[in-house]
Amino acid sequence: MSSDNEKGGDKAEFEKAAEQADQQVASFEVQEKTLLDKVQHFLHKNPTMVPVIVLLISLLAFGIVAGERFFSAFNLSLIIQQVSIIGILAAAQSLVIITAGIDLSVAAIMVLMSVIAGNLAVKMGVPAPLALLVAFGGGTLAGLANGLLVTRFKLPPFIVTLGTWNIFFALNLWLSGAQSIRSQDIDDKAPLLKLWGENFAVGNAQFTYGAILMVLIFATLWYLLNKTAWGRHVYAIGDDKESAELSGIRTDRTLVQVYMLAGFICALGAWAAIGRVGSISPQSFYEGNLQSITAVVIGGISLFGGRGSIVGPLFGALIVGVFQSGLRLSGVDVLWQVFAIGWLIIIAVGVDQWIRKLAS
Numbered sequence: 001m002s003s004d005n006e007k008g009g010d011k012a013e014f015e016k017a018a019e020q021a022d023q024q025v026a027s028f029e030v031q032e033k034t035l036l037d038k039v040q041h042f043l044h045k046n047p048t049m050v051p052v053i054v055l056l057i058s059l060l061a062f063g064i065v066a067g068e069r070f071f072s073a074f075n076l077s078l079i080i081q082q083v084s085i086i087g088i089l090a091a092a093q094s095l096v097i098i099t100a101g102i103d104l105s106v107a108a109i110m111v112l113m114s115v116i117a118g119n120l121a122v123k124m125g126v127p128a129p130l131a132l133l134v135a136f137g138g139g140t141l142a143g144l145a146n147g148l149l150v151t152r153f154k155l156p157p158f159i160v161t162l163g164t165w166n167i168f169f170a171l172n173l174w175l176s177g178a179q180s181i182r183s184q185d186i187d188d189k190a191p192l193l194k195l196w197g198e199n200f201a202v203g204n205a206q207f208t209y210g211a212i213l214m215v216l217i218f219a220t221l222w223y224l225l226n227k228t229a230w231g232r233h234v235y236a237i238g239d240d241k242e243s244a245e246l247s248g249i250r251t252d253r254t255l256v257q258v259y260m261l262a263g264f265i266c267a268l269g270a271w272a273a274i275g276r277v278g279s280i281s282p283q284s285f286y287e288g289n290l291q292s293i294t295a296v297v298i299g300g301i302s303l304f305g306g307r308g309s310i311v312g313p314l315f316g317a318l319i320v321g322v323f324q325s326g327l328r329l330s331g332v333d334v335l336w337q338v339f340a341i342g343w344l345i346i347i348a349v350g351v352d353q354w355i356r357k358l359a360s
Contacts, residue, residue: 062326068341107288143263147256197275238305
């Protein structure tokens with residue numbers, strides 16, 4: 001009898017302990033998320049909100065510090081004009097970074113295509129529309145070369161595009177003879193090349209058609225990446241290339257298409273850059289590669305690939321423009337403007353890492 005009672009007591013204690021453990025697990029599961037957890041979850045679901053919030057805070061801060069001049073229609077429209085070329089390069093860069101790659105040659109492709117179009121139309125007398133078509137084809141072929149080196153030879157995108165950046169830059173100098181094509185010569189022989197630099201007024205604001213082109217490029221890419229199967233494949237490759245292959249996606253073909261499209265966008269940027277600068281220089285936009293990456297990172301696209309909205313880099317480019325304009329109007333030296341942009345990049349990468357913890 002005593003043995004049966006002891007067994008019964010042990011069983012009751014075991015059931016009581018198990019019940020307490022279940023209650024503890026249940027209480028842990030229903031534990032409310034902190035405000036920081038909710039913010040992290042919200043930003044993970046809506047990565048574009050990070051640059052939007054930063055842009056709004058920047059506008060408010062510089063509006064207070066720099067005064068009414070900052071919020072003038074002329075200054076705000078000038079910011080959009082100034083970031084239009086880097087914004088176009090950032091659009092091309094974003095496509096590659098979403099696939100977990102990087103393209104250090106975007107600016108070199110852009111400048112090379114502007115030199116080609118200028119040489120054909122201004123120096124050789126080729127009709128401007130035909131010269132532009134050659135430049136578009138050249139940009140696409142440059143992207144094809146990058147894509148094939150990455151996919152067929154399995155070379156790291158960083159190394160491939162670092163190499164082609166040097167190659168394209170050398171070709172710029174060779175084809176141009178290290179000489180610029182003057183604005184007057186373009187006006188006389190091929191004014192179509194400066195189309196995107198023409199201004200139009202909206203009230204007191206002055207915009208260029210190049211800014212409109214930038215917005216159209218981002219809108220087109222948004223549609224491709226969010227409303228087509230091809231766009232879903234691009235994100236899948238960036239998230240996990242091996243899993244994408246196992247699911248039936250032809251990853252190498254898609255990657256080549258991404259690099260080709262990026263090259264074509266760079267050629268469009270070349271046309272816009274001629275209008276923006278007014279002349280064609282083989283050494284212009286030398287820092288465009290880094291500036292495009294800066295816009296992409298600040299815009300919330302993850303350098304690890306597979307996450308981020310294509311619209312983010314547009315806001316990223318605007319943030320850089322707002323900082324430069326606001327600090328300049330506040331009387332801050334150019335050195336400290338660069339210093340501030342550097343911190344923006346570091347903070348943006350840190351925020352991205354923090355948000356990514358939710359998915360890991």
